[in-house]
Amino acid sequence: NIGKTVQTPVVILYAVSFLLGGFFKAKEGIEETIENKSLNVEILMILAALSAFVIGSPLEAALLIMIFAVSGLLETFAHNKSQKELTSLLNLSPEQATLYEDGKETIVFVNQLKVGDQVIVKVGDAIPVDGKIIRGQTAINQAAITGESMPVNKVEDDEVFAGTYNLNSAIIVEVTTSPDQFVVSKIVALVKDAQDNQGRQQTRVEKIEKWYVYIVILIALGFMLIPATLGYWTWTESFYRGTIVLVVGSPCALMASIAPTMLSTLSNAARKRVLIKGGKYLENLSQIKVVVFDKTGTITEGKPVVVDIQVDKSLERQAILDIVFSVEKQSNHALANAITIHLEKESTYHPYQVEEIPGFGMTTKIGKDTYKIGKFEHTSSATISSLMTASQGKGNSIVQIIKNDELIGFISLIDKLRPNVKQVVVQLKNEGIIPILITGDNLATAQAIAKSAAIDHVIADALPHEKSKYIKDLQAKYGKVMMVGDGINDAPALAIADIGVAMGSASDISLETSDIVFMNNRLENIHHLLRISKSNQQIIYQNVIFSIGVILTLLTLNFIGQVNLPLGVVAHEGSTILVILNSLRMLRKK
Template structure:
């Protein structure tokens, strides 16, 4: 390799390393600041004063650079001082009166808080790129009967496109030729493929499973339902939390009051109370230190981190303290059905065989026929037969797939038809004393079997409710939280699943934007609302909810969009997370009240000259240590 090539390679490696480190720069700076504080303390302990001051100065610069830059820029832009500037003034003030350690610790705590906030913000934007990966980049355009591959962005309304089996639909449109099964899980969340034929609508991002179809484009690429999902996620994430709005509203006032009082302490006591200039300056510096929100910061961050660590040990991954805080105020919680309340895959729930027929032989032959299909219902029947009978399946003598209806086959000299009710030749309503209607009302999908022209059996399949779902819902109800199910399923199926899972209310036939509308209505009624889901279609609802909760086995988009992830798909963990949130908020409230009380006591003692600097520092730092110790109680299970 030439020297130029080696230089170029090294340059690329350096850029790559820099890009990897960049998102974590603030966290690294905070860590270095902490190390330098320890070094400064050790130098001071062993009498190396100059080295100690140098270490503290480096801790100030490295740890405080990012927040100082942010505070100065925000002050310049908004023409108003902020908490960042007050923390910087307090740190400088403590250094001026010789307390370098306190100033450096103040900078370290604030730097760590800012670093964690920046890191969380960077992580929260990844779901947009994950969504974009599911949008096809090219489409097969039909021009005068010829196929031409073009970028999706060039498609026009009215264009005809060919979509082959296994391909994703590139744009919203209407089928004008062909018949197929479409996997619409990316849009509706429904696990069952939907049969589609002429004059029926298809959506971008869904998957064409079985047959080739010709589609007429009905929407521009920027207006598709899939693009709306992306826009909804972006819009929801741009909304600020109530905590953010509260801080932004009052931080300027707090800073102004503290700085004005400190400034007044420079002059008023000298002229009104006869204090010396030295005493006035000394008391003003003490005020700047004790009035700094160091204890207030420590009231929240350690408690939040302890609670998050506790949750992580129990399979509850929380992406930020504000989300855990919101859990304790939940008025309602909405659940997606497929893959959340249910297992997400159809299972055989009941098989009814006509009297006089060999049940085992019939199911075995039916599974042998269905084994030739990749439809989820067919595979569920095959799985049931294999688990039940533990023997090899047969090979049909003849087989014909009838798209949208079922399958015809000949096996061991018998003529078989397996499929929908309308596919078999007899009236199914009277089969097994009307059992079909009863099973359908329970949310089952029914598959009928006809042998040699005679209706012989019926197989009921359903996406069954998880075993732990009822327990989880009941726990949430006891905590006074309203439970709601949002699903893309039909009204009949939704009603059956809602009753079985014990939810208070349900909304059926929901598209992603419909789920968002329901979430907005729930937020208006209950103020703080959570959404639990696992699919791409749930991403906008997860983002718009006050707290988005994703199942650990869900899609990457749902995991990235959500604020909380249940790592083991364990729904009862939600109730545990609510209790953890209540404990955390209770401890934070204790810390805040205590720290404010100490600050007010120190300020009053300083004004009446009852306290000197060493005792002021002990009171200030002591209150910080006490609130941290109180916060660490959250580490206990």
């Protein structure tokens, strides 16, 4: 009660608890005030507690600091939980490696290695570098990088990644990439950025905080001075009511409405092996109207196999296959890799000078003849063209063999759909979202694949730079667009889409330009993402409305003298704790 005396030893105990509970928050508030050159909610709480102490309410001052500290602990819990889940997305690569030189083994730090060094990796050890196997063969667990649950057999010249595990036998790996460019290092950097990337709502609230704190202080000063000056209240009552304004007017609950919710949602997604690179992407996710799927490696498994090769019968088949093998061996495209694997036992390699034209394929000049392998303008062949059209109708991907601009053959490849693609597409339709397939394949192949996946809308023959244009057109027509892809040719479209999603097996540039990464390569993540993003927004709205409602109610009751300091402390700080607890529900959202 106002004016009630409190014994000195008790006051001292309250003062000690005040200092112990408020020291770190006060330190944090002062440091941020100096750095940002503006007051913040921590400073407001310290002023409120000091004011309560000065007017003879040390219990309320200590209680205020205690509950404020508890709410801070809950926010820290949400942050740490999110950090734990995000970093568990991958098994971090070891800091040390066993350098292998002239038969000698030396333990060194990974960051001391350089391109060309050789390291030995024994059974059960994590591979410490990105490189290629130069001796031995084994099975590798690549789940941390590609999301593949089954071990992958690796032989000499095969690529391996840091952070994966050697399961069967010792291998020697030659370092092909500097440590800072390892795939796992790039993913770790993405994880670190994810928590710092705030949503627009959080940024707006923080901007409001700067001005709101000054407004609360002015209102409190008004309560302390104006009523007493006009004779409406006594000076004691005025200072008491002004102190209550400092307590109940503080935006603690409002400031805690968004960040814990976002962090809890990021943590929820991370448990499903989905990396969301920041809170602002959750806001866009809840408004998605269209989902655009790339074909190869996205709705398909990205492991095409050759099912047929046709060559004009007037030409020497083996000579043409040797040319195709020699040209495609110099490309990293998934289709080129499948072709070289199919032909390597029956073809001879010749080191031809080749040129790769993005979106079209490979070209080479042999003598007076120009060969093009891929998808180029050409003169049709009566027999070959009809066979090619029939193969396209079956959903096969086609790689054309062209000599001097005349079609002389083609290679048919098939890539299996990922499991549950059709189910994912149907779920999108049920939620009113339009699924679209975009691919560089011809229309006949694209339509056959789309039909198998229950996709009604198809964009075919799309070159990499055209995919970006199609995304912009869809944004203008429908609104927010999500693009899901995995290759270098998808990177521009991933960057321009409102939400760019890369599969975990994507190229480095796709991982960097995307907003979300499916570490487990599962398209079923889309439905979960859309569901938790909507729940995330709902909880944020609940928190904001509740926190503002509590502040306005307590300020109004204080104005008419119907709220005392203990009630103000418990109601206001209790609302902050309730808001954070409501936010933490996102940790368990299914």
